[in-house]
Amino acid sequence: MSNQLYAIAEQLEKAIRASSDFQQLKQAYEAVRHDETAYRLFTNFRDVQMRLHEKQMTGAEILPEEVEHAQKAMMLAQQNAKLSQLMALEQRMSMVLADIQQIAMKPLEELYRSFMETE
Amino acid sequence: MSNQLYAIAEQLEKAIRASSDFQQLKQAYEAVRHDETAYRLFTNFRDVQMRLHEKQMTGAEILPEEVEHAQKAMMLAQQNAKLSQLMALEQRMSMVLADIQQIAMKPLEELYRSFMETE
Ligand SMILES: [Ca+2]
Numbered sequence: 001m002s003n004q005l006y007a008i009a010e011q012l013e014k015a016i017r018a019s020s021d022f023q024q025l026k027q028a029y030e031a032v033r034h035d036e037t038a039y040r041l042f043t044n045f046r047d048v049q050m051r052l053h054e055k056q057m058t059g060a061e062i063l064p065e066e067v068e069h070a071q072k073a074m075m076l077a078q079q080n081a082k083l084s085q086l087m088a089l090e091q092r093m094s095m096v097l098a099d100i101q102q103i104a105m106k107p108l109e110e111l112y113r114s115f116m117e118t119e
Numbered sequence: 120m121s122n123q124l125y126a127i128a129e130q131l132e133k134a135i136r137a138s139s140d141f142q143q144l145k146q147a148y149e150a151v152r153h154d155e156t157a158y159r160l161f162t163n164f165r166d167v168q169m170r171l172h173e174k175q176m177t178g179a180e181i182l183p184e185e186v187e188h189a190q191k192a193m194m195l196a197q198q199n200a201k202l203s204q205l206m207a208l209e210q211r212m213s214m215v216l217a218d219i220q221q222i223a224m225k226p227l228e229e230l231y232r233s234f235m236e237t238e
């Protein structure tokens with residue numbers, strides 16, 4: 001990677017770290033970490049999700065009880081104020097990162113599009 | 120997204136477009152587009168890949184003949200000098216973009232890691 005690209009990537013990293021979206025997300029994680037109930041609901045929800053995801057990836061059978069269990073864990077997590085705040089901030093951060101990605105990928109998208117148009 | 124993040128994303132876009140990796144990739148696409156044989160091999164290879172990918176996504180059965188056909192299309196494409204050049208430059212560009220992504224994602228990775236470490 002060229003030095004210029006590297007320098008801009010590092011600037012981007014610093015700007016993301018300094019952004020209010022990131023700082024708020026960090027605070028939301030800290031709030032969850034210091035709240036025993038929220039933290040337990042979070043790790044439970046994450047473990048249930050990870051087990052389901054693993055089964056999906058390996059093509060293993062997913063039982064209706066497991067889907068129900070996952071939905072219940074999600075519902076309990078969303079009912080917790082600290083966790084619903086965390087999830088909302090996660091989603092906002094994801095959108096910011098997707099926007100950055102979309103801008104950075106424009107040159108390649110244009111290249112592919114103009115190549116396909118010649119068919 | 121904050122104005123500062125937006126401005127850096129746009130700088131990144133310009134730097135990618137101006138990079139020698141991108142410029143060489145663009146030239147490689149133009150070389151393929153202006154070479155009838157290379158272009159036909161490329162579109163054939165891409166169509167075969169897309170059909171296989173679609174089958175994988177929908178869980179449809181993939182016949183051994185189709186795998187063979189895809190391997191042959193790949194081999195023919197790789198034997199074409201303009202296409203093997205294009206594929207090598209594609210791979211280099213992907214690596215540059217992955218490096219940028221990795222740098223930009225550091226703040227979030229650190230956040231998740233420090234959260235998990237408290238378990
Ligand atoms: Ca044409």
Ligand SMILES: [Ca+2]
Pocket residue numbers: 237238
């Ligand atoms: Ca702990």
